[in-house]
Amino acid sequence: MDETNAYIRIRGLRKVYQMGHTKVHALDGVDLDIPRGSFTVLMGPSGSGKSTLLYLLGGLDRPTSGKIQVGEQDLNSMDENALAVYRRRTLGFIFQQFNLVSSMNTLENISFPMRFNGSSSKARHQRAARLLEQLGMEKYTRHRPTEMSGGQQQRVAIARALVNDPPVILADEPTGNLDTATGFTVMQMLSDLHKEGRTVVVVTHDPRMARFATRMIYILDGRLVSKEDYDQAIATQE
Amino acid sequence: MRLLDLLGLIFYNLSRRKGRVALTAIGVVIGTAAVVILVSLGNGLQRSATSQLGGISDLTSIMVFPQYEEQMAGPGMSVSGPSTVKLLTESVIADITAIPHVTAVIPRDYLRTMSVINYARLEAWANVMGVGAQDVADLGYTVKEGVGTLERGTAVIGEPMLRNFMDPKMRPGQEPPEPPDLLDQQVKLVITKYTNDGQEVRKTVQLRIVGILKESRNEGDYSLIVNMNDMQGWNEWAIGKRINRAREGYEQVTVKVDSVDNVLAVADSITALGFQAYTPQSAVQGVSNFYIIIQVVFGGVGAVALLVAAIGIANTMAMAILERTREIGLMKAIGATNRDVLSIFLGEAAGIGFIGGLGGVGLGWLVGQAINAVALPYLASQAAQMGTPPPDAAVYTPLWLPVFAVVFATLIGLISGLYPALRAATLVPVVALKYE
Ligand SMILES: Nc1ncnc2c1ncn2[C@@H]1O[C@H](COP(=O)(O)OP(=O)(O)OP(=O)(O)O)[C@@H](O)[C@H]1O
Ligand SMILES: [Mg+2]
Numbered sequence: 001m002d003e004t005n006a007y008i009r010i011r012g013l014r015k016v017y018q019m020g021h022t023k024v025h026a027l028d029g030v031d032l033d034i035p036r037g038s039f040t041v042l043m044g045p046s047g048s049g050k051s052t053l054l055y056l057l058g059g060l061d062r063p064t065s066g067k068i069q070v071g072e073q074d075l076n077s078m079d080e081n082a083l084a085v086y087r088r089r090t091l092g093f094i095f096q097q098f099n100l101v102s103s104m105n106t107l108e109n110i111s112f113p114m115r116f117n118g119s120s121s122k123a124r125h126q127r128a129a130r131l132l133e134q135l136g137m138e139k140y141t142r143h144r145p146t147e148m149s150g151g152q153q154q155r156v157a158i159a160r161a162l163v164n165d166p167p168v169i170l171a172d173e174p175t176g177n178l179d180t181a182t183g184f185t186v187m188q189m190l191s192d193l194h195k196e197g198r199t200v201v202v203v204t205h206d207p208r209m210a211r212f213a214t215r216m217i218y219i220l221d222g223r224l225v226s227k228e229d230y231d232q233a234i235a236t237q238e
Numbered sequence: 239m240r241l242l243d244l245l246g247l248i249f250y251n252l253s254r255r256k257g258r259v260a261l262t263a264i265g266v267v268i269g270t271a272a273v274v275i276l277v278s279l280g281n282g283l284q285r286s287a288t289s290q291l292g293g294i295s296d297l298t299s300i301m302v303f304p305q306y307e308e309q310m311a312g313p314g315m316s317v318s319g320p321s322t323v324k325l326l327t328e329s330v331i332a333d334i335t336a337i338p339h340v341t342a343v344i345p346r347d348y349l350r351t352m353s354v355i356n357y358a359r360l361e362a363w364a365n366v367m368g369v370g371a372q373d374v375a376d377l378g379y380t381v382k383e384g385v386g387t388l389e390r391g392t393a394v395i396g397e398p399m400l401r402n403f404m405d406p407k408m409r410p411g412q413e414p415p416e417p418p419d420l421l422d423q424q425v426k427l428v429i430t431k432y433t434n435d436g437q438e439v440r441k442t443v444q445l446r447i448v449g450i451l452k453e454s455r456n457e458g459d460y461s462l463i464v465n466m467n468d469m470q471g472w473n474e475w476a477i478g479k480r481i482n483r484a485r486e487g488y489e490q491v492t493v494k495v496d497s498v499d500n501v502l503a504v505a506d507s508i509t510a511l512g513f514q515a516y517t518p519q520s521a522v523q524g525v526s527n528f529y530i531i532i533q534v535v536f537g538g539v540g541a542v543a544l545l546v547a548a549i550g551i552a553n554t555m556a557m558a559i560l561e562r563t564r565e566i567g568l569m570k571a572i573g574a575t576n577r578d579v580l581s582i583f584l585g586e587a588a589g590i591g592f593i594g595g596l597g598g599v600g601l602g603w604l605v606g607q608a609i610n611a612v613a614l615p616y617l618a619s620q621a622a623q624m625g626t627p628p629p630d631a632a633v634y635t636p637l638w639l640p641v642f643a644v645v646f647a648t649l650i651g652l653i654s655g656l657y658p659a660l661r662a663a664t665l666v667p668v669v670a671l672k673y674e
Contacts, residue, residue: 060571060667080576088573099568099671103254113572115243160572 006033007199008057008168013066015052015222026052028222030066034201036167039194039212042203044219045234050203051172053219057201058091058170059083070168088117092161094171094190098153100145100160106132107141110159117164131159135189151182158189169193171202175209187212239578248585252593255558259590262554265547266594267601270647273540274602278635279609280536284529286617286629297522299378300493300505302326302334303514324512325487334493337507339500344377345370345488347469349429351476355462356426357418360403364395364462366427368469370488374451377492379458384421384449388465393427394449395420396459420447427462431476441475443468498522544650547594551654555587559662566662567670576663583659584652591651595644602643606633 015027026049034040044050055061057068059075068075073086087093100109110131111124119127132138135155145153154174161169171190175183183206191212194200202209210216218230225233252259305324324330326345335343349366369377374386374394386394400417408414427443451458474481493508493515495501501517508515559566566579574582613632621629 055668055671058571060567060671061669084570084573084575084578087571093571095671099564099571101565101568112569115247116239116569116572116574116578118240118243121243121246164573 007036007071008032008034008201009067009069010034010053010057011067013053013056013068014064015049015056015061016064025222027056027063027066030219030222030224032217032224034199034215036199037194037197039191039200039214040202040217041209041213041215042201042217042219043205043207043210043230045205045237048219049222050205050219052222054170054172054201054203058093059086088113088164090166090168092164092166092169094154094157094161094169094174096173096176098145098150098157098177100153100156102145105142105144106137106148106156109145109156110163113160113163127163128159131162135159149182150178151185154178154182154186155189158186158193162193167198169198169200171200173204174202175204175206180208239574239581244578244581244585247582248589251582251586252589258554258558259593262550262590263594263597265550266544266591266647266651267597269540269544269547269650270595270598270643271602271605272543272598273537273646274599274635274639274643275605275609275633276536276540277533277639278602278606278633280529280533281636281639282629282632282634283532284526285631285634287525287529297498297518298495298501299517300495300501300508301516302491302493302508303516304487304489305512305514325485326489326491326513327484327487330487330511330513331491333511334491334508337504339496339504340493341496342371342376342494344492344494345466346490346492347466347473347488349469349476350473351429351431353427353429355403356428357403357420357423359405359407360415360418361406362399362402362404364399364402365457365460366469367457367461367463368466369463370466374449374458374463376494377458378494379456379463380452380454381449382452384447386449386451388463389448390465390468391444391446392448392465393425393445394451394463395447396451396461397453398459399461400450402460421450423447429472429476441472443472544647548650548654551587551590551651552658554590555583555655555658556661558586559583559658563665563670563673566665567667567673570665570667571671579665580659580663583662584655587655587659588648588652591654592644592648594651595647598647599640599643603635603640606635609633 010030010032013027013030013032014025017024017026028049030049030053032053042050042053052061056063056075057070059078063076070086070090073090075083075086078086101112104112107125107128111128114124114127129138129141132141135158137152137155137159140148140152140156143152145156148156154177158174169190174190175186178186187202187209190200190202194212194214202213216227218225218227220230220233304326331343331345334340347368347370349368353364353366355362355364369388371377372387374381374388379386379394381394382397384394388394400420403415403418405415423446425445425447427445429441429443431439431441433439445462445464451461451463453459470481470483493504495504502520502523505515505517505520569579569582570576610632614629617629617632
């Protein structure tokens with residue numbers, strides 16, 4: 001299994017949370033390969049460990065054990081500083097709650113990541129303006145997050161994820177706070193990013209998102225399972 | 239993260255919470271203002287105290303006297319031990335002149351018997367002083383009218399001295415006479431001595447007054463200053479024998495030093511030569527030390543106020559970090575390093591300290607001006623009653639103080655922000671992002 005030439009390789013990944021005297025096995029030995037340029041949808045019920053897997057992949061937390069390799073980079077061997085650089089160069093995050101800074105306008109929110117990589121303010125401005133134009137949101141340049149709809153906010157968040165032109169996009173329930181139609185547009189946008197050649201990993205528990213995926217992964221209680229096992233488990237639950 | 243981006247972000251973060259920042263900064267403003275006002279007050283007190291001492295005596299001179307007693311003659315030592323008497327002879331004067339920073343060594347002598355000055359029907363008692371210099375200016379005296387040159391047969395007189403002239407035949411109740419204008423007038427100096435058999439002998443000397451000294455609250459005010467050679471002649475007449483300066487030396491010399499800063503060192507060198515040296519500067523030094531202690535104590539009181547402000551900053555920063563936990567998580571997710579986060583929050587805390595420091599310096603300066611406006615007329619009237627020169631400021635802010643105060647307030651902010659900022663920097667991104 002180790003000799004696959006997958007872009008992202010996850011081996012024996014465990015994450016155990018200590019809740020008082022009980023241990024919660026959020027991830028209980030996950031092995032996963034994600035090819036470069038794929039659109040991977042990670043499906044599972046609430047509490048199954050989807051977000052945990054995505055955040056470990058994003059270097060926002062450390063696993064209890066196991067290994068994550070992205071390209072040539074081994075996340076375990078990185079210190080906090082190297083992880084920050086990894087997130088800055090390799091990843092774009094999209095969250096369910098958008099996580100826009102409420103006091104910043106659209107342009108400032110989109111260019112916020114560039115404040116940490118040494119770009120000039122002119123370069124920041126130009127890049128953010130270009131992305132706004134591509135998303136057809138020039139009208140909202142000066143708007144604050146509270147002055148926009150959820151769908152518009154998520155589009156701004158997607159633009160922010162793209163501002164450093166990362167090869168990997170990680171999205172945690174990007175449509176979770178949106179109505180069906182708006183959620184669909186957002187998925188369409190993510191699909192477009194995949195078509196541009198980016199590796200996209202989307203976490204969701206909405207089965208309708210499957211149509212965009214090149215690859216479906218199912219997770220139950222911290223373990224990856226086959227589609228059959230998953231469907232069966234969901235069916236017995238209901 | 240570039241420094242400019244960092245500063246820009248810090249400024250942005252402070253400006254979007256103006257109300258909170260202002261409220262927190264008020265504590266710093268008050269603390270800094272307290273430091274500035276109290277230290278300035280201590281400084282002003284010191285300045286007026288030293289300037290009054292300086293007004294009384296010339297700070298750059300040292301009075302040197304011969305050492306007649308045998309030094310180190312402690313109990314048990316023979317009284318007839320080797321003599322260590324030190325006289326102010328010409329060769330000694332040359333030695334003193336050779337000490338670095340000495341600009342002049344001026345011998346002085348006083349009339350060793352009684353004398354009175356007569357002018358027309360008026361007479362006055364005077365301190366008659368002989369000075370071994372070309373001009374009274376060498377001694378630091380200022381001439382108000384005429385000149386200060388000391389030639390044989392001429393004299394310079396202190397202005398307040400003129401008010402001492404009285405009519406000996408004046409009846410009680412009669413108006414005292416106007417002080418005479420003695421400039422370019424001839425006065426008679428009547429010197430009296432007693433022979434061994436009790437006979438009173440008088441000698442009258444004609445002197446032309448060539449200069450009147452400006453009143454300056456020193457010995458010159460009530461002196462008649464004459465040429466050293468005249469003085470020596472009169473003294474020889476008074477004691478009835480010749481004075482050999484090479485053997486006996488002078489009664490007293492005044493040593494002038496180039497700057498106040500060197501006075502104490504020169505005085506020490508003279509003491510080391512075995513003479514008695516007195517300097518008004520040592521008194522001034524004592525006063526200065528006293529006021530430095532006052533300033534430190536006052537500054538300490540202000541610093542306590544700043545410490546209270548520091549707790550306010552720490553509190554505000556801790557609150558800010560709670561409120562912005564998700565934002566911290568986001569910053570990390572989009573590539574901010576722990577150091578970036580630390581710098582941002584430290585910078586904000588230091589920024590509050592800096593703003594408060596600027597405000598405090600401004601407020602302190604304003605209050606200082608107000609105190610000056612109220613207190614100066616009062617101090618001036620007090621000084622006039624005591625006959626000392628009026629102080630130029632009750633509260634005096636030296637230039638270093640505002641700079642120091644702003645730097646100090648900024649540092650206080652930085653230190654207060656240290657713990658909250660460290661906590662922010664070391665937050666696990668996932669935990670921060672999930673924070674509600
Ligand atoms: N910080 C934590 N401390 C303790 N337990 C945690 C923590 N974070 C997650 N868990 C537990 O780990 C398990 C997986 O959580 P995770 O957030 O990955 O689920 P999820 O699949 O994303 O669910 P959802 O669809 O509701 O977002 C859950 O049982 C959760 O309670
Ligand atoms: Mg989740």
